[in-house]
Amino acid sequence: MKRFLAIILAGLMILSFSSCGGKDENVIKVGALEGSGIDNVLSEEHNAHSSKGNSGVSNRTIQIVNYSNLSSALMDLESGKIDSIGHDVCTAKYIAARNNKIAVVEQPDKIINYSMMTMDSNKEVYDILNNAIKDMKADGTLDSLIENELKAYIENDPEPKDLPHFEGAQTIKIGVTGDLPPMDFVAANGKAAGFNIALLTEIANRAKVNFELVQIDAGARAMALSSGKIDAAFWTKYITCDICNSAGAEKIDGNLITESYFSSTGSIIQLKSDK
Amino acid sequence: MFQKFYDLLIAGGAWLTILEGLWATVQISFLALVLGTLLGAGVCAMRRSKHKILSIPASLYIAVLRGSPVLMLLMLFYYVVFAKSDVDALVVAIITFGLNTAAYIAELMRSALDATDKGQVEAMRTLGFSGFAAFRYVTLPQAAEIAKPVYQSTIINLIQWTSVVGYVTITDLTRVINNISARTMQPLFMIIVGMIIYLGLSYLVTGIFALSDIIKKRKAGAK
Known part of the structure; x- marks a missing residue:
C-alpha cells in the first residue's frame, strides 16, 4: 500500500512540475x-x-x-x-x-488548395486525374459535388459509398490518410469516407478506371509515391489569395500536382x- | 461519459474495426515473435561460436538490427527492398519485426546461457552424458528461467513497436484509434482507450508468463 501511494505521489509531483513550466x-x-x-x-x-x-x-x-x-x-x-x-x-x-x-x-x-499528386514519371495517371478535374470544373459537376457532398459530410455522418468497379479497367492506387475530415476520413464501419471519395467516384465514372484505396500515414505519402506503392495521393497547400488565381497544375520536386479540385478559405x- | 463511450466505440460498428485492428496487431506481434525467437536462437548460436566466420557476422547483425530504429527499418524494407514486389505489407512487417526482435532475443539468450554454471555441464560430461544431453537437461532449463523476465519484456516491447505499421499501409490497432480520433475529433479520449487496450495486451502477456510459473510450481509440488 505504501509503495502504491509513493508511486501515485511521484506521478503527481511529475505532473505538477511539468505544468509549472x-x-x-x-x-x-x-x-x-x-x-x-x-x-x-x-x-x-x-x-x-x-x-x-x-x-x-x-x-x-x-x-x-x-x-x-x-x-x-x-x-x-x-x-x-x-x-x-x-x-x-x-x-x-x-x-x-x-x-x-x-x-x-x-x-x-x-486559401487552402486541395489537389492530387503523382510522380512526374507517372504522367499517364496524372493526365487521367487532371483531365477529369478540369472537365468536372468546366461542366459544373465539381461545384455541385462541393455543394451536396461536402456540406453533408461537415454536418452529418452520411453512409460512405463504394467506389465503382469496371471489369478489366486500369486500376490506380490512391493513398488516403483517413485523418483529414471532412475530405478524407474513415467511417465508423471502417470504410474510407469523405469528399475525396465522392470525387474519386466521379473521376472513376468519367475515366472508366478503378481506384484502389491504400490507407497510409500522412508522413509516408512521399515515400509511398516514390517507391510506386501508390500512384497518387491527395495534397493540400496553404496559399495567399494574391497567388490563388495562378495556382493550378504545377511541378514540385519530381512530383506533378493536379489542378486544385477544391479551394477553401483558411481559419x-x-x-x-x-x- | 457512457454516451461518449457508446458514440465513439460502439455506434456504427466502430468496435468491430477496433477488433480488426487488434487482430492485425496480434498477428504481427505473434508471428514476428515466433520468427524472432527461431532466428534469434540461430544468431545466438553463431554469436557464441568459436569460429570467427560465424561469430563476426552474428555480432554485426546484432549491432545493426539493434542499433537501427525499427520504423526506419520497416520503411526501408517496404518502400525499398520490397518496393517492386507484391509481398503483402503484413508479411513485410512480420519479417521486419522478426529480424529486429531476433537481435534482442539473440543477446538475451546469450546472456542467459553465459549466466549458467559451466561446472555443472562439466560434471554431466564426466558422468558420461553427451554434450547435447548436458545442454538439454542442465543448461537450457536454467538459462530459460534466467531469460524469462527479459523475454517477457521483449514481447511487450514488440507489441508496442508494432504501433508504427500505419506507415506501411497496415490498419493496426493504433491506426484504427487514429481513424476514430480523426472522425470524431475526440483524440484525448481515444488515446486513453488505445492505451488501455495495449495495456490489456501487455497484461495478457504477463498473465501467460505468471500462469506458466503457477503450472510449473504445481507440477513440482505434485512430484
Whole structure:
C-alpha cells in the first residue's frame, strides 16, 4: 500500500512540475499540418486575433509547430501546448461540430488548395486525374459535388459509398490518410469516407478506371509515391489569395500536382476559452 | 461519459474495426515473435561460436538490427527492398519485426546461457552424458528461467513497436484509434482507450508468463 501511494505521489509531483513550466507569453504557437505551407502565409491578423486585448501584440512572434495529423494537433491544442491550429474552414467547422471546446475564426484572405499528386514519371495517371478535374470544373459537376457532398459530410455522418468497379479497367492506387475530415476520413464501419471519395467516384465514372484505396500515414505519402506503392495521393497547400488565381497544375520536386479540385478559405482553430 | 463511450466505440460498428485492428496487431506481434525467437536462437548460436566466420557476422547483425530504429527499418524494407514486389505489407512487417526482435532475443539468450554454471555441464560430461544431453537437461532449463523476465519484456516491447505499421499501409490497432480520433475529433479520449487496450495486451502477456510459473510450481509440488 505504501509503495502504491509513493508511486501515485511521484506521478503527481511529475505532473505538477511539468505544468509549472513558464509559458513564453511573447510566442504564439500555431499548429500546422506538415507541408501545408502555412508558415509562408501566416499574416499579422492571426497575431492580432489571438492576442485580443493584449497591448503587447506587435512584439509577439509566431512559432509554427508541425504535425503529421490533425488529431495530434488537436490534442496539443486541448492540453495548451499550442495556442491555435491553422487550417481550412471546412475542416475547422467539422471539428467544431463534434468537439464543443473548439471555436473557429475564419480567415477569408487565406486559401487552402486541395489537389492530387503523382510522380512526374507517372504522367499517364496524372493526365487521367487532371483531365477529369478540369472537365468536372468546366461542366459544373465539381461545384455541385462541393455543394451536396461536402456540406453533408461537415454536418452529418452520411453512409460512405463504394467506389465503382469496371471489369478489366486500369486500376490506380490512391493513398488516403483517413485523418483529414471532412475530405478524407474513415467511417465508423471502417470504410474510407469523405469528399475525396465522392470525387474519386466521379473521376472513376468519367475515366472508366478503378481506384484502389491504400490507407497510409500522412508522413509516408512521399515515400509511398516514390517507391510506386501508390500512384497518387491527395495534397493540400496553404496559399495567399494574391497567388490563388495562378495556382493550378504545377511541378514540385519530381512530383506533378493536379489542378486544385477544391479551394477553401483558411481559419484559426482555437479553444473557446482562449477566444 | 457512457454516451461518449457508446458514440465513439460502439455506434456504427466502430468496435468491430477496433477488433480488426487488434487482430492485425496480434498477428504481427505473434508471428514476428515466433520468427524472432527461431532466428534469434540461430544468431545466438553463431554469436557464441568459436569460429570467427560465424561469430563476426552474428555480432554485426546484432549491432545493426539493434542499433537501427525499427520504423526506419520497416520503411526501408517496404518502400525499398520490397518496393517492386507484391509481398503483402503484413508479411513485410512480420519479417521486419522478426529480424529486429531476433537481435534482442539473440543477446538475451546469450546472456542467459553465459549466466549458467559451466561446472555443472562439466560434471554431466564426466558422468558420461553427451554434450547435447548436458545442454538439454542442465543448461537450457536454467538459462530459460534466467531469460524469462527479459523475454517477457521483449514481447511487450514488440507489441508496442508494432504501433508504427500505419506507415506501411497496415490498419493496426493504433491506426484504427487514429481513424476514430480523426472522425470524431475526440483524440484525448481515444488515446486513453488505445492505451488501455495495449495495456490489456501487455497484461495478457504477463498473465501467460505468471500462469506458466503457477503450472510449473504445481507440477513440482505434485512430484
